[in-house]
Amino acid sequence: GAGVSQSPRYKVAKRGQDVALRCDPISGHVSLFWYQQALGQGPEFLTYFQNEAQLDKSGLPSDRFFAERPEGSVSTLKIQRTQQEDSAVYLCASSLGGTGTLNTEAFFGQGTRLTVV
């Protein structure tokens, strides 16, 4: 497809369960971002990839959160031992350029709504 695709759209997990959220960025986009959006709040940055390299993971809230992009395209955000406070919408965004590129617009997916019960 032409846009950023995320799956699943909705995920319900029992507390303590591990989950994996997938992001298919726009083909050829170098940069990939993950954001977390709590209900009624703006998105908050989690982590950034340039191709397969994870250059910034300063926003990951705990060591239960792990992200990878092994071949520089599809990315997976994994949350281990989910907690209720992990309930949120997880958004993926991609942009064409990498470091040093000017003004590259970010394209967002529709997000995955995670509910931990």
Add this chain to the structure above:
Amino acid sequence: DAKTTQPPSMDCAEGRAANLPCNHSTISGNEYVYWYRQIHSQGPQYIIHGLKNNETNEMASLIITEDRKSSTLILPHATLRDTAVYYCIVRVATGGAGNMLTFGGGTRLMVKP
């Protein structure tokens, strides 16, 4: 990145212009003003950005004051589909990790028939 201040909510009549203000008094010389919007249950969508000159595209116009401490996003003829949360973001324009967006609370625009 500099912080922004936006009103939490605004109403606009369908067909009228919607003028959304944003204050960014601590903006640096190399920071751009970006606008994104988020329609319910969707991811944020890029609208427009500018440095110091006014900008216009097919979606909106961006007016930046001469001192760059504030800006206004203008939707010239608002429709019901423009109902969304609008985020004003200031950041450097270089790519890579610098493309990370810092979202504030945004303005919830309600377009009414």
